[in-house]
Amino acid sequence: MITRVRRRVGGVLVAFLLTASLQAHAAASLRNEMQLGLALRASPPCCVVDARAESERKALALDEALVYREDLRIKPTATVVVVADTDEAALAVAESIAAAHPGSPVLAVEGGIVAWQRVLARINAEPPGGRAIQFVIPKNTCEHGPALQELRTAPK
Numbered sequence: 001m002i003t004r005v006r007r008r009v010g011g012v013l014v015a016f017l018l019t020a021s022l023q024a025h026a027a028a029s030l031r032n033e034m035q036l037g038l039a040l041r042a043s044p045p046c047c048v049v050d051a052r053a054e055s056e057r058k059a060l061a062l063d064e065a066l067v068y069r070e071d072l073r074i075k076p077t078a079t080v081v082v083v084a085d086t087d088e089a090a091l092a093v094a095e096s097i098a099a100a101h102p103g104s105p106v107l108a109v110e111g112g113i114v115a116w117q118r119v120l121a122r123i124n125a126e127p128p129g130g131r132a133i134q135f136v137i138p139k140n141t142c143e144h145g146p147a148l149q150e151l152r153t154a155p156k
């Protein structure tokens with residue numbers, strides 16, 4: 001009885017690990033605003049791929065985004081972000097880019113251009129409490145006396 005349970009648990013564990021490794025290898029995933037914000041706060045994307053229809057791109061342009069086409073050639077140095085009209089289209093484009101560049105993380109934006117703009121606003125927003133206006137660089141932590149340099153930023 002115990003041997004049967006161990007085999008079953010072992011089989012489930014192996015299946016889970018194989019599924020997880022295949023998902024990690026694919027490196028393409030659909031992310032919501034919160035997940036994108038957290039993923040991109042640590043390291044910004046190397047490029048944003050705009051897979052929307054031409055009419056949508058003209059109506060609301062994405063600055064510095066690469067327009068997606070079948071023969072798009074990129075050399076990802078960091079995370080690639082894909083924005084499309086639908087979540088399914090974004091994920092399909094992300095999977096094709098991930099297949100062409102194994103090991104590079106590719107994130108599809110869930111919610112399209114509106115969600116991506118909110119993510120950008122959140123990433124570029126002032127931190128809670130604002131930015132430091134004055135910072136003193138100490139001369140040496142073991143020595144007493146005046147600071148070697150004092151950095152001041154002008155208020156906006």
